[in-house]
Amino acid sequence: MIRTIESTPYTDQKPGTSGLRKKVRVFQQPNYAENFIQSVFDAIADKDGATLVIGGDGRFLNREVIQVAIRIAAANGFGRVLVGRGGLLSTPAASHLIRKRSALGGLVLSASHNPGGPDEDFGIKYNVANGGPAPEKVTDAIHARTLTIDRWLTVEGGDIDLDTLGEVTVGDMTVEIVDPVADYAALMETLFDFAAIRAAGLTMAFDAMSAITGPYATEILENRLGFAPGTVRNGTPLPDFGGHHPDPNLVHAHALYETMMGPDAPDFGAASDGDGDRNLIIGRGRFVTPSDSLAMLAANAHLAPGYRDGLKGIARSMPTSAAADRVAAKLGIPAFETPTGWKFFGNLLDAGMATICGEESAGTGSDHVREKDGLWAVLLWLNILAATGKSVDAIARDHWATYGRNYYARHDYEGVESERADALMADLRGRLAMLPGTAIGDLTIETADDFAYHDPTDGSVSRNQGVRILFAGGSRVVFRLSGTGTSGATLRVYLERYEAARIDEDTGAMLADIVAAADEVAGIVRHTGRTEPDVVT
The missing domain is CATH 3.40.120.10 (Alpha-D-Glucose-1,6-Bisphosphate, subunit A, domain 3)
Structure with missing residues (x-):
């Protein structure tokens, strides 16, 4: 009744x-x-x-x-x-x-x-x-x-x-x-060459972070691909995720990072998040940023059976680095820049305009579903490693030698009082028209805007999607407030510098002047009282 x-x-x-x-x-x-x-x-x-x-x-x-x-x-x-x-x-x-x-x-x-x-x-x-x-x-x-x-x-x-x-x-x-697990695992077998991955003799460590991906990773990596028992760490989903923060970044998956930077590191390391849609990729001695991972996966996707016919297009969220755009240009396919949020990719995927999509927040996926997919990214990396016989580090270096390198980082200021965060963004937006031509140290602001997206599939317009400060020479900083928290506000500052030839420098050193410029132009310390971010990824 x-x-x-x-x-x-x-x-x-x-x-x-x-x-x-x-x-x-x-x-x-x-x-x-x-x-x-x-x-x-x-x-x-x-x-x-x-x-x-x-x-x-x-x-x-x-x-x-x-x-x-x-x-x-x-x-x-x-x-x-x-x-x-x-x-x-x-x-x-x-x-x-x-x-x-x-x-x-x-x-x-x-x-x-x-x-x-x-x-x-x-x-x-x-x-x-x-x-x-x-x-x-x-x-x-x-x-x-x-x-x-x-x-x-x-x-x-x-x-x-x-x-x-x-x-x-x-x-x-x-x-x-x-x-x-069953239907999802069967789908993965249609996209990737499981036999080649099994035959490659690779070793790996996967941290499921006591979250949902554990049963999926155990079935696919250990049972179907033959990786050693224990390859999947923290593989049982727990109501409190074992008291840990199930975010696959270098702060919350630090134990995996230490393993991969150690003398006895396996070939490949990866992690996923609470609900299984994000990923962390680390090779032996080489961390790959989510922005670079998107670009490298797109450049090598043809090595996997599900993508041998090529890509229709590549889409990235606006805060994600432009590394994937360079791949799209070389492949002669469209590159789309969308607001943050996977729903914007869904229209492009449904329309057959894009095949692979990604966000700097560790979300990557393709047209096989309409969500980002952590294990999908891990399996495509494994397929690429098996097909090329190269290490993650070698693939990264080859990629940068071909396309140049987008040095990139995200600084998160978490739990900022909402009024302070809103005031920072309002003040910044109010000064956008006056910023072009402004010199900050050795940097000169070329353009400044509040990103608006015009969806090519349905004509809809999404405004106020993040403030972009673009410097002469291709560097930039982006400011936006995150919509994924539950208390206060998270101010996210995205920092990017492109170098065509200097591909083996320290990321922090390469971004130092842009970090300083970001504070000067937005008044982060003045508005929030914070002198440094809570999380750097």
């Missing part, structure tokens, strides 16, 4: 670039998760008899919210819900399952790379039928509904067994518990 539960709106349920993310304690408020899920269902059409995918990264509150979501889905007329066993589905695997099973969409329960646990973060994101994050017109409709909602619907019944494969009935709806 369908029950109607009266409710009142919460005013803080506007989805960000990756859904609604808040502290667990916020989601535990009466009707909070229920209101948002019902608002999603109220905002979408064609639910009657449709299929819905539900799964998450296993963080604290994952199972409880899945049980609630199943009953709300049944009350709203869905005909079938697919749930990953244990409530688990990586974000790329959820995208693939939505596409493979022709689902109307899916609820992905994750706060991505944010910490998990009773005092940490939780999130709910709605993905549409193409498998990608809901576009702005959908998230705007969801937000509008959260402000007027006065009830949510559910069906009578207790919790179902999420750990046993098979089908059960909830109300008039079928709930199918599926293997979260």
Whole structure:
């Protein structure tokens, strides 16, 4: 029987670039998760008899919210819900399952790379039928509904067994518990030469960070590709990610970095994040930035079976370095610069205008799904290593010798008071017209703007996507506020310097003058009180 539960709106349920993310304690408020899920269902059409995918990264509150979501889905007329066993589905695997099973969409329960646990973060994101994050017109409709909602619907019944494969009935709806790994692993076997990787004799270390990628990496790397048992570290998903921050960068995956810089390092090192859509790539003695990884993967993708026919185009987010643009130019294919957020890539992928996409925040992927995909990037790197017989360091050096090197770093100032961060950006935007021609040390500002994106597929315009300061000679700095945090604001400052011939210098030294210029032009210390970033990647 369908029950109607009266409710009142919460005013803080506007989805960000990756859904609604808040502290667990916020989601535990009466009707909070229920209101948002019902608002999603109220905002979408064609639910009657449709299929819905539900799964998450296993963080604290994952199972409880899945049980609630199943009953709300049944009350709203869905005909079938697919749930990953244990409530688990990586974000790329959820995208693939939505596409493979022709689902109307899916609820992905994750706060991505944010910490998990009773005092940490939780999130709910709605993905549409193409498998990608809901576009702005959908998230705007969801937000509008959260402000007027006065009830949510559910069906009578207790919790179902999420750990046993098979089908059960909830109300008039079928709930199918599926293997979260099998379909995704089968897809990877169609894209990459598993036999060649097995035969290459490579050694590797993979840190799953006690997050969702553990079961996927164990099945694919150890069981199907034959890497030694123990290759996958921290392979069991834990509700609190083992008390660690599941962000695959040099700060939070430092143990892996130490392994790869040590005397007995394996050939290849990699890590993934909370929900499995980001990646960290480290060779023996060589860290590869996400921006460089995108460019190198694009330049060598033809070595993998799934990409032998070439690429249709390469897309990168605006803050990502221009290294991939140089690859696109050599290949004679389009290069697209989009705002941050994978949904912008989805339109290009659906239109057949791009094949490989990437973001500096360690997200890389292709047209096989409509999300970034951490393990996909790892497997393409392994395929390239197997096909070339070269090390990661050799591939990087060869690439820079061909294309030049974009020295690049991102400085994150986390937990800045929102008012201070907003004031910094407002002040900077107010001075953009006056900045061209300004000299800062040896640098001269050539252009300064607030990035606006005109989508070539649907004509939509996204404004205020980040402030760009471009210096004469090709260097630049970008300022933007992140939409992935749950408290305060994160100011992200992106620093880039292009060198055609000086390809083996220290990144910090090469960017020192741009770091100084960034503070002078934006007044970071003056506005935030911070004298140095919290995280450098």
